[in-house]
Amino acid sequence: MSGADRPIPVTVLTGFLGSGKTTVLNRLLRRPSLAGAAVIINEFGAIGLDHLLIEASEEQFTLLDNGCVCCTVRGDLVATLKALDQRSRAGEVPELTHVIIETTGLADPAPILHTLMAEPELAGRYVIAGVVTTVDAVNGLMTLDRHAEAAKQVAVADQLLVTKTDLVSAEALSELQRRLKALAPTARQSLAHDGEADFDILDSQHLGAAGDLDRIAAWLEMAEPDCGPDCAHDHAHHNGHAHHGIQSYSFVIDEPVEWAAFARWLDYVAALKGEDLLRLKGLVHVTEQPERPLVLHGVQHVFHPPVRLDAWPSADRRTRLVFIVRDIPRETIARTLTKFAAIDAASIRAPDRTAA
């Protein structure tokens, strides 16, 4: 790893109690590609990194026997991340290549993302690589129904990892995957067998992180409905299971967008509905620079500074917005875009494949 100033990717690993995140983490840490990764666990005393962790010492930082640093959050995450960076630069711990933050099973991952996105003391040192959420194939559906926290962990994910897949029928697994798709249409889904994930955690996912055209094209593709233009766009409702009011929907805007007005709308929606705006991803065709779309990424009331791409990822140059929300009707977004973002109502539409 060269260039000490290149931001260190951070993966947030979350998942409800018993969903198998620690098992997955154990397996991931054995991969040679993760040598030099640091693991931050925000729940001291509940660490189950079997033999990798020699003992839960009083030291905040512990060197694991695979060369990874493990630390627990005492005080706040910002201080821990700053200390980790300083120690790495000072040579006290191996040079950092990646940071994995494992949340507690009940944690809302959004505040961790806010810290990484908005904390000025961390700016430039770390970048969000993605949110990985583990979902247990056996209990997943029930947990989603019962626990709002679990549904939110899924809703903010970039990568969903379904664990314990060997314990359920193919039918049950596909039902779960369908529900996950409804909650988080732009998240990639992977399966784990015996705790072994079929993806590479280093594979950067998070949109705010970089203007990777392939990735953007991929999530735009994922956001498209799979049931044609007449499909109800309230996926959760369509599937008959609204998880704690969480739903997702997408918009296509035909006309270029005036950025100042759109940014004002963003301010408003973040101020008033931030708590319920679980995730907003967008590719925006701005009037001022039609050749260079802006990538938007927000988690609740916090938005990444928009990233301006060098070019459009595909021939489709329409603005596309994907929302994962809690109790915000689709019409409310459409109405307020028209009113405050100066977008002609006629040009706001649901995505359809024929127009793409």
Added chain:
Amino acid sequence: MPDADLVLTNGRIYTLDRKRPWASSVAVKSGRIVAVGEADAVADLSGPDTRVVDLGGAMLMPGIVDVHAHLMMGGQAELFELRFAPTSSFETLIARVAEAAAKAPEGSWIIGGQWGSDLLPKLNTLAALAALDKASQGRPVMLRDDTYHNRWINSQALRLAGVSAATPDPEKGSIGRDPASGAPTGMMIESAAGIVESTIARSGHYTEEMDRAAMAQSIATLNSYGVTAFLDAAAMQPILAALKGLDDRGELTAWSVSAMPAVEPSFMFGIAGDELIALRENYRGVHARPDFVKVFLDGVPGARTAAFHEPYTDDPILGCCFRGSTIVTVPDLIRWVGKCEKLGLGVKIHCAGDAAVSQALDAIDVVRSFNGPTKLIHHIAHASYIAPDDIARFAALGVAADLSPFLWYPTSFLEGHKQTMGEARAQRFWPNKDLLEAGALLAGGSDWPVMPNPDPWDGIEGLVTRRNPSGDFKGAALWPEQALDVATALEIFTINSARAIGLADTVGSIEIGKSADFIKLDRNVLDIPADEIAGTKVLTTWFEGRVVYERS
């Protein structure tokens, strides 16, 4: 029907109920109106235990609803503080402190006011401080000025507040100092006043009993002018506690709605915002309703702290093009309104300049656009300088125009505005008629003690004449095209304010089922020349059928 407790007959009863504006009789049972009409409507309701009052043809109407008042301070001043006229000389002031000190227990605070601002240079010296120290005999002293912005305190108070030559000036304030030695003179300017006020608040000087007594005193004053419901527009914890305490004891003689400040105001001290709002249910009673939050969006035009679309007149410090500024951003205001709506709370937004009004309306527009309709009514307080395009937005957004204080006629405030805004703009003050014609809900309030007393009849006459009822500024009228008729002015101070504070089902008109809150007047205000309305005296005030004021 069981016998009524109270029957009032032979009156000229103006009900403020548009379906039946006039009646001669009204009957009351258990504090509620059970019949309204002519004599026959109440004829069967009198029994042996019924008190029957012959109004003798006098005008009776519902109690006044004051949409904006600050109650605690007036009562405290009347009951517990040394009072002297702003015209008092330095010698008088020192003599009065000496008298108070002689009577005060050792160590107890002497709090008083209000000295005239013109005395400030004289008081701001070590010689004056020495005189004050001598008069106060070791007791801590704090004296407020007539603007309520500045305090003059003695050496013992400086010690208790921890202020010395080494103390730096606070932001937006200053500590008066001797030019030679730098020693504090006891003059605490603007935000420095907060240092001593909060010292007193923390010292436990005001006990809960004193707070209740002060509040009861203030409410008795309101009752004497006919007010039987009010909104306290900056209700800190002691005020909420006093209202609840009085209500629990059956001693609250008006319906009270409280607006809890979103941030600690410059003139009151203690917890505010989320911390205070979280406690609100502890302070809810039958007549005590902590149902609003107060947000200060800007300052006042006379101090160039109100936010305007057009610049103030040139100023040596602020330059040519200063427009004032808002102290809360639109997204923050949106956040506040959104949060309050989730909690079922209305928001009263102080907006003295037209740009502040625009921003408040913008924020409410955003909330309405996202959240759809609500039953809550938010207030733009001091809806006075309003851009023409904003007039229609009040009705469209369901926002109440809080008309307070009574400055819709020529006053010294207006003269101050002319200095800072220029004559023509200063005169476009209180477009009440335009708001009315645009369908806005207009609600009347006093902003007492900004108005030296909360006499609504002064405000009501002013709404009609646009001339100063006191006779000051003789011959001058403020934007007379905006005058309203008397019936409208009465609505503004009764049923409209009741709607605005969320009590329209309970107060504001004489209708069956509503609280028996009545006032008997010494004249029929609908039948007399408009310039005699301010002279109206309330003869009797009933609250829930009980006499709570009787003119002696």
